[in-house]
Amino acid sequence: MDGFHDLGGFQGFGPVPHTINSLGYKPVFKEDWEHLAYSLMFVGVDQLKKFSVDEVRHAVERIDVRQHVGTRYYERYVIATATLLVETGVLTQDELDRALGSPFRLANPPRSGGRAAPPDSTRFEVGDRVVVREEHVSGHIRAPGYVRGKEGVVLHRTTESWPFPDAIGHGDTGAAHQPTYHVEFRVKDLWGDAADDGYVVVDLFEGYLDRASGQRA
Amino acid sequence: MSATPSTDTTSTPGERAWALFRVMQEKNLIPDGYVEGMTQLMSEQFDPANGARVVARAWVDPAFRELLLKDGTAACAQFGYTGPQGEYIVALEDTPTLKNVIVCSLCSCTNWPVLGLPPEWYKGFEYRARLVREGRTVLRELGTNLPDDVVVKVWDTTAESRYLVLPVRPAGTDGMSEAQLQALITKDVLIGVALPRVG
Numbered sequence: 001m002d003g004f005h006d007l008g009g010f011q012g013f014g015p016v017p018h019t020i021n022s023l024g025y026k027p028v029f030k031e032d033w034e035h036l037a038y039s040l041m042f043v044g045v046d047q048l049k050k051f052s053v054d055e056v057r058h059a060v061e062r063i064d065v066r067q068h069v070g071t072r073y074y075e076r077y078v079i080a081t082a083t084l085l086v087e088t089g090v091l092t093q094d095e096l097d098r099a100l101g102s103p104f105r106l107a108n109p110p111r112s113g114g115r116a117a118p119p120d121s122t123r124f125e126v127g128d129r130v131v132v133r134e135e136h137v138s139g140h141i142r143a144p145g146y147v148r149g150k151e152g153v154v155l156h157r158t159t160e161s162w163p164f165p166d167a168i169g170h171g172d173t174g175a176a177h178q179p180t181y182h183v184e185f186r187v188k189d190l191w192g193d194a195a196d197d198g199y200v201v202v203d204l205f206e207g208y209l210d211r212a213s214g215q216r217a
Numbered sequence: 218m219s220a221t222p223s224t225d226t227t228s229t230p231g232e233r234a235w236a237l238f239r240v241m242q243e244k245n246l247i248p249d250g251y252v253e254g255m256t257q258l259m260s261e262q263f264d265p266a267n268g269a270r271v272v273a274r275a276w277v278d279p280a281f282r283e284l285l286l287k288d289g290t291a292a293c294a295q296f297g298y299t300g301p302q303g304e305y306i307v308a309l310e311d312t313p314t315l316k317n318v319i320v321c322s323l324c325s326c327t328n329w330p331v332l333g334l335p336p337e338w339y340k341g342f343e344y345r346a347r348l349v350r351e352g353r354t355v356l357r358e359l360g361t362n363l364p365d366d367v368v369v370k371v372w373d374t375t376a377e378s379r380y381l382v383l384p385v386r387p388a389g390t391d392g393m394s395e396a397q398l399q400a401l402i403t404k405d406v407l408i409g410v411a412l413p414r415v416g
Binding site: 005006007008009010011012013014015016017018019020021024025027028029030031032033034035036037038039040042043047048057060071072073074075078079081082085090091095096099100101102104142143144146156158160162165180182184187190191195196197198199200201202203204205 | 227228230231232233234235236237238239240241244246247248251252255256259260301305307322323324325333334336337338340341342343344345346347349350351352353354355358359360361368369370371372373374375376377378403404405410411
């Protein structure tokens with residue numbers, strides 16, 4: 001989903017609000033409600049088993065853009081959990097509105113039903129040159145837009161496999177499992193000279209990749 | 218702290234969170250003690266002191282270092298530091314000419330059991346947008362000025378691998394105990410935005 005959440009490389013933001021080794025991360029939960037964000041999410045995932053963490057990520061991505069920009073981090077996970085509990089029939093919008101005493105705004109409905117893992121994926125080895133498939137996916141996907149169509153080198157193939165996010169992110173509990181690859185990209189190959197030199201390594205599912213055919217330019 | 222209301226409602230984030238909690242509680246969806254237990258795990262047991270113990274051990278024990286770099290999950294499991302968001306752990310080895318840094322550009326993925334929950338700035342739009350593209354500049358702004366011959370390698374946490382940075386052991390630490398070494402390894406060192414500092 002080419003949403004606002006896909007922030008890698010987005011320009012216009014100011015300095016990161018931090019100085020190294022400041023202890024601003026303590027306490028871990030700054031306000032009396034923040035612990036609820038993950039706790040209630042895990043009630044839905046682990047206790048009720050109504051949705052996956054992938055679906056939570058997708059629900060956050062579905063928060064309307066103007067609302068998304070104005071929300072804080074933990075707030076988005078409260079909205080996502082509430083959205084998924086309504087979509088899976090556990091709660092109703094009306095119950096939330098009444099408990100809140102005003103409209104409880106949920107994320108937008110999905111614009112896509114998701115997709116299965118492509119059947120033609122290839123097993124790669126460390127050192128292989130790969131290219132990220134040039135494809136646009138309206139549902140959930142764990143390939144950031146900045147590597148779409150770009151070439152990189154495989155540094156690692158995981159020894160475990162996981163459900164394909166584009167499927168399980170839409171509730172497909174039968175999603176095919178795939179390993180992922182740590183693929184190293186040159187920053188200059190992603191943004192040319194409008195970037196610092198260096199490398200970015202992205203952890204990509206097998207189904208997002210093809211073998212690179214040409215030579216590096 | 219003032220709360221930022223969403224665009225079409227006057228409620229605060231906290232009011233919405235508690236409203237969701239009340240509705241779930243009224244339907245008996247939340248097991249007794251569940252929220253308290255998760256909160257304790259996330260805010261007290263998941264702590265960067267865990268990662269500091271792992272790195273200090275790797276600095277003093279070559280066999281453990283080798284295991285950490287080959288099978289980070291097994292190495293961290295020796296300390297009991299695995300769990301949610303820390304089930305496939307990969308340690309990233311810095312060298313005198315390579316600086317590894319971790320981000321999650323799409324959300325906030327972090328190696329919870331080893332590094333602790335991510336801090337606000339790590340989850341912020343600025344870090345998520347900028348680090349992958351201008352890593353050296355972001356590090357300099359944060360207070361880490363790297364020499365030109367050090368290559369910056371940013372790791373975007375986009376699937377199930379959860380990282381920690383294994384920094385170079387700084388000069389002047391030869392006589393230090395493992396406990397003294399642990400004190401040099403902060404949360405920011407484990408994320409990769411800071412270098413361990415002696416004194």
